[in-house]
Amino acid sequence: ALNLARFKTKNSRLNFIFASNLAAVVLLIVAIVAAVNYLGVKLHTRVDLSAGRVHSLSDQSVQVVRGLKKDLDIKAFFSKGNSGLESLRSLLEIYRFHSGRVRATFIDPYLKPELVKQYEIKTDGTMVFEYEGKSTRSEEISEEAITNAIINVSRQGEKTVYFLQGHGEPGSSESGETGYSEARAGLEKLSFQVKDLILFQEAAVPRDAAAVIVAGPQKPLLEKELFLLGNYIEKEQGRLLLLLDPGQGAELKPLLAKFGLALEDHVIVDADPLSQFMGGNYFMPVVAKYPEHAITKGFGYATMFPLARGLSRLSPAPAGVSADFLAATSPNSWGETNYDIEVKTETITKNPEDKGGPIELAAAGEIAGEGDKRSRLVVVGDSDFALNKYYFFQANGNFFNNAVSWLAEEKDLVAIAPKVTAPRTVNLTRSAGRLVFFYTLFILPLLVFAAGIGVWLYRRKL
Numbered sequence: 018a019l020n021l022a023r024f025k026t027k028n029s030r031l032n033f034i035f036a037s038n039l040a041a042v043v044l045l046i047v048a049i050v051a052a053v054n055y056l057g058v059k060l061h062t063r064v065d066l067s068a069g070r071v072h073s074l075s076d077q078s079v080q081v082v083r084g085l086k087k088d089l090d091i092k093a094f095f096s097k098g099n100s101g102l103e104s105l106r107s108l109l110e111i112y113r114f115h116s117g118r119v120r121a122t123f124i125d126p127y128l129k130p131e132l133v134k135q136y137e138i139k140t141d142g143t144m145v146f147e148y149e150g151k152s153t154r155s156e157e158i159s160e161e162a163i164t165n166a167i168i169n170v171s172r173q174g175e176k177t178v179y180f181l182q183g184h185g186e187p188g189s190s191e192s193g194e195t196g197y198s199e200a201r202a203g204l205e206k207l208s209f210q211v212k213d214l215i216l217f218q219e220a221a222v223p224r225d226a227a228a229v230i231v232a233g234p235q236k237p238l239l240e241k242e243l244f245l246l247g248n249y250i251e252k253e254q255g256r257l258l259l260l261l262d263p264g265q266g267a268e269l270k271p272l273l274a275k276f277g278l279a280l281e282d283h284v285i286v287d288a289d290p291l292s293q294f295m296g297g298n299y300f301m302p303v304v305a306k307y308p309e310h311a312i313t314k315g316f317g318y319a320t321m322f323p324l325a326r327g328l329s330r331l332s333p334a335p336a337g338v339s340a341d342f343l344a345a346t347s348p349n350s351w352g353e354t355n356y357d358i359e360v361k362t363e364t365i366t367k368n369p370e371d372k373g374g375p376i377e378l379a380a381a382g383e384i385a386g387e388g389d390k391r392s393r394l395v396v397v398g399d400s401d402f403a404l405n406k407y408y409f410f411q412a413n414g415n416f417f418n419n420a421v422s423w424l425a426e427e428k429d430l431v432a433i434a435p436k437v438t439a440p441r442t443v444n445l446t447r448s449a450g451r452l453v454f455f456y457t458l459f460i461l462p463l464l465v466f467a468a469g470i471g472v473w474l475y476r477r478k479l
Contacts, residue, residue, distance in 0.1 A: 176227035185235030233400030260400035276382030277334035283352030318412035325399035340382035350374030
């Protein structure tokens with residue numbers, strides 16, 4: 018461009034060819050860069066190399082955001098000085114990566130007082146979720162809180178879960194170690210409405226019952242209650258969660274038989290070292306491996322079942338029934354039939370009449386109904402695992418929540434697993450520490466220096 022006259026006079030044809038080639042190469046490079054940028058935008062991907070996948074969403078959260086049919090607006094009222102601002106930005110960016118329906122707007126409450134008044138914001142750090150005219154809010158920066166808020170605002174209708182009462186069951190609102198208040202709170206976080214049910218005072222199971230939970234009854238259910246539960250299962254395609262400890266629930270065996278399942282009359286003893294390692298004892302089997310099922314999908318954590326009983330299948334199974342086991346003890350376990358006697362004498366031994374392990378202690382069954390309708394049942398040979406005392410042990414709470422969600426056909430709420438970050442440390446001996454010290458501060462720099470001297474001497478000879 019600066020030497021046009023010389024370009025025209027000196028071998029103009031050859032120069033024209035060279036210039037044309039150069040222009041073509043430049044245009045080709047620009048086209049490649051543009052194409053790479055375009056594909057980078059359209060085919061954007063993320064790779065999480067952390068051991069606990071702490072920078073990724075759970076399968077459940079991904080299902081929720083990908084299931085959005087309309088745009089979800091998240092208004093985050095965070096000031097610039099809020100310590101959680103950057104954490105929230107990073108977390109919402111992951112949600113936006115999985116769905117273009119998620120739109121996030123960050124608002125400084127000190128700069129936008131009119132919006133603060135409009136949305137009635139009381140606290141710096143409040144998120145407002147809006148979806149199809151519905152709204153909810155959260156002040157907790159976590160995947161669980163955000164996903165549950167999305168479920169809450171995008172769900173069509175509200176489902177109700179009932180805890181059966183009146184037989185000495187632990188209270189769903191009881192906050193002591195032997196209550197179910199944590200389990201109740203967990204269901205409410207998943208946007209279920211939780212109520213107590215005294216069935217013998219009712220004419221039928223409430224029509225809005227998405228599931229009925231019978232957890233640890235100390236007294237047998239009355240005949241009227243059994244009749245109503247039977248009608249609920251057979252005629253209403255009901256959903257039932259039974260948590261039955263050893264020696265309980267004999268009156269419910271006919272109901273279980275409809276799903277091809279039976280209760281074992283024993284107490285599980287598990288001599289596997291894993292139980293002791295996880296803080297349990299011989300009567301607290303710990304399950305760390307699960308068969309493939311929607312309730313246990315994605316589980317990589319242990320569940321503990323204190324003082325449990327086993328389950329078995331009926332043969333032949335009733336027509337139109339499918340049943341799957343969900344958890345089993347180790348091969349080192351057995352079903353102790355002389356539990357009371359052997360505990361008193363402190364001689365816990367496996368006898369010939371005791372059933373050997375592994376022993377199934379949780380199952381899920383379905384009965385096909387008209388069309389796509391079906392009755393569902395989940396039975397666990399223990400009610401203690403969901404008590405406040407054990408609810409937060411590893412995946413106990415997740416197992417309970419997933420069971421209820423599967424019964425209520427809330428597939429988005431299944432397979433919630435906690436993320437755990439473990440510190441990565443290396444313990445060195447004193448001699449190994451010295452070796453690392455001298456190698457990094459002396460040996461390695463000397464090797465680099467010697468290599469440099471060698472290259473310099475070689476070049477002088479050239």
